Amino acid sequence: MKDTLQSCLGKHNCDIDEAVVSDMVTELCEANPLNSTLSRSGPLSSAYKRRAFFEEQFGVVKPVEYVLSKEENRTFQYIPLFKSLLQILNQKEIRDFIVHDSEAQSNSDTQYRAMSDGNYYKTNELFSAGHPSIAIILYVDDFEICNPLGTSRKKHKVTAVYWVLASVPALLRSSLTSIFLSILCKAGDVKRFGYSAVLEPLLKDLVSLEEEGLYVPALGRKVKGTVFSVVADNLGAHGMGGFVENFSGSHVCRFCLGERSQFQVKEVRTGAFQVRTKEQHEMHLQTVQENPALTHVCGVKRQCVLTENLKYFSVLSGYPPDVLHDLFEGIVPREMALCLQVFIKSKYITFEELNKSIKTFPYKWSDKTDAPQQIPLNFAARKSVGGNAHENWSLLRFLPLTIGSKIPEGEPAWEVLLVLKDIVELVVSPVHTEESICYLDSKISEHKHRLLQVFPQEKLIPKYHYLEHYPQLIRAYGPLVFLWTMRFEAKHSLFKRIVRYNHSFRNILLSMAMKHQLRIAYNQHDPSVVRPVxxxxxxxxxxxxxxxxxxxxxxxxxxxxxxxxxxxxxxxxxxxxxxxxxxxxxxxxxxxxxxxxxxxxxxxxxxxxxxxxxxxxxxxxxxxxxxxxxxxxxxxxxxxxxxxxxxxxxxxxxxxxxxxxxxxxxxx
Structure with missing residues (x-):
């Protein structure tokens, strides 16, 4: 700066003593607010001071550390629910969604457009009372924060509990800034100490929210709330719900009492499988508790910690299916692998031609972003085409355009894929009517018959049975696409980036939680959390x-x-x-x-x-x-x-x- 100032003075023929120039530079630097705040004595001079400033100015809800074992130093991080809710409900747009949801609840008896149109929401005593209430959707999942193929695999595996407000529109709910953190815990500790220990602080807050409510100053009243549902993959849902976590056993469905041996030959739509009831579930629980030698009774291993503590939550209505894992990472890649083998063996198309058609197709706009990947050489042995959920969805959607002209009309294996495509389109629809639900029911039945005709030796995995429950579950929950895990799983990437740039695993859970909360506070500081339409x-x-x-x-x-x-x-x-x-x-x-x-x-x-x-x-x-x-x-x-x-x-x-x-x- 000194050289710049001297040069400027020289251009104007100003001959000023160098000491005076130095004083001018010092005064200018001290007058600069950025320099003064970052100087050695400034309020933002260190990382510690900057964080303290951000916490005070942005109202950061700081994580609280809970101890699972003091002797072994096993801990987890919890973000206080009430403080987070107050921060969110300070925003008028969010409050309006909650108030509007209570006033306009279930206006439609002919269409299912939201969770509030489903039977479970309508029959919930708290949500159907006609006054503002807070409906929370929890998400539970394990994820690796290290390379899943590296030497640290499983060592740093983390269990995360996130949550969103069910009353917020689906578009806003899908934004990562609208997905809030509740708990971070090492996955091994969850398995060892159990959900009851890890969820204890959250459960205390939820019980208080149900019984006493949260005082919202802007509304001038207390608002009660509870958990509407827990979104998770099948393993996570069964683990938290208290059902068996081994899907090769007999009773592997959390929706009915059907035995796996019958899934191949019987259909849900015929009434062959009895839906679980509250009375039966309590009887199964009692039998398990009275007989320690029993590992489970009809798939029930233990009490669900949420049902045990919450008045308005039921294990039988609180764990919806997950479209992402059932279809896009389950049935779809498996079936495409089966059918593509038929096309190649029948010489309709070669493996090389198949991959060339996928690679050279002129995908445009959003289709280009989610373009399918080429099929791996060992797809037949793996019984999967690989790919993530988006890629598998796109591959099924574009197969008719990429190779459809090479497949003879009426080819049975091709018809299997086409009916599967119909099912996927129906399941991901954001709007349903009784007609579309009945149509889905018939398509699922048709698909099962076609699949077993073409592949009579194929043993159906449990996800096919779960799919048969979807028509009735849409009536219960509303469109299932609003309760899938896709956007929640995208939240994991934020924590993986934090770990990557942290360069240390010391107190890693605290670092992850704190940096997440700093970011959330910054986002919440935006005067409008709702983007312009x-x-x-x-x-x-x-x-x-x-x-x-x-x-x-x-x-x-x-x-x-x-x-x-x-x-x-x-x-x-x-x-x-x-x-x-x-x-x-x-x-x-x-x-x-x-x-x-x-x-x-x-x-x-x-x-x-x-x-x-x-x-x-x-x-x-x-x-x-x-x-x-x-x-x-x-x-x-x-x-x-x-x-x-x-x-x-x-x-x-x-x-x-x-x-x-x-x-x-x-x-x-």
């Missing part, structure tokens, strides 16, 4: 007269007085990206969805409009896709007029434009 970075204002004549007419019919509008090539609306060239679903004809090509994105007085050119859609059953033909009809649509908010990507196949659905669309 419409996000457009490149808007251009144009005269309506310069637009294409058909677009002009469509706009003038809806906005006759508007002379100027804003246009964009792409926007983000409610978390979904839309771009010119995408295909949107709008309305239906004869029970089939109508589509339109997005030709212009327009914003008029802050309102988003889609200019679409109507398309004629022809269903191609062999590809489970739609061939699209353009028309001259142009329409102006608002987002609320779309049949499905998820846009589709058109591809050219054999000279024709074609789209394949990602999820089932409920048409009126």
């Amino acid at each position: 419409l996000q457009a970075t490149q808007l251009s204002t144009v005269d309506v007269a310069v637009l294409r004549e058909d677009i002009q007419k469509a706009l003038q019919d809806k906005f006759p007085t508007e002379m100027h509008i804003q246009i964009a090539n792409n926007v983000v609306y409610s978390g979904t990206k839309y771009a010119v060239g995408m295909v949107l679903a709008n309305g239906s004809t004869g029970g089939l969805t109508d589509f339109g090509e997005l030709i212009q994105i327009v914003v008029v007085k802050g309102t988003l409009l889609f200019i679409v050119k109507s398309l004629i859609a022809w269903s191609v059953e062999h590809l489970r896709s739609f061939i699209l033909e353009k028309t001259s009809t142009v329409k102006v649509l608002e987002p609320t007029e779309l049949s499905d908010m998820l846009p589709l990507t058109p591809y050219v196949l054999g000279g024709k434009s074609i789209v394949t659905l990602k999820r089932y669309i409920c048409v009126p």
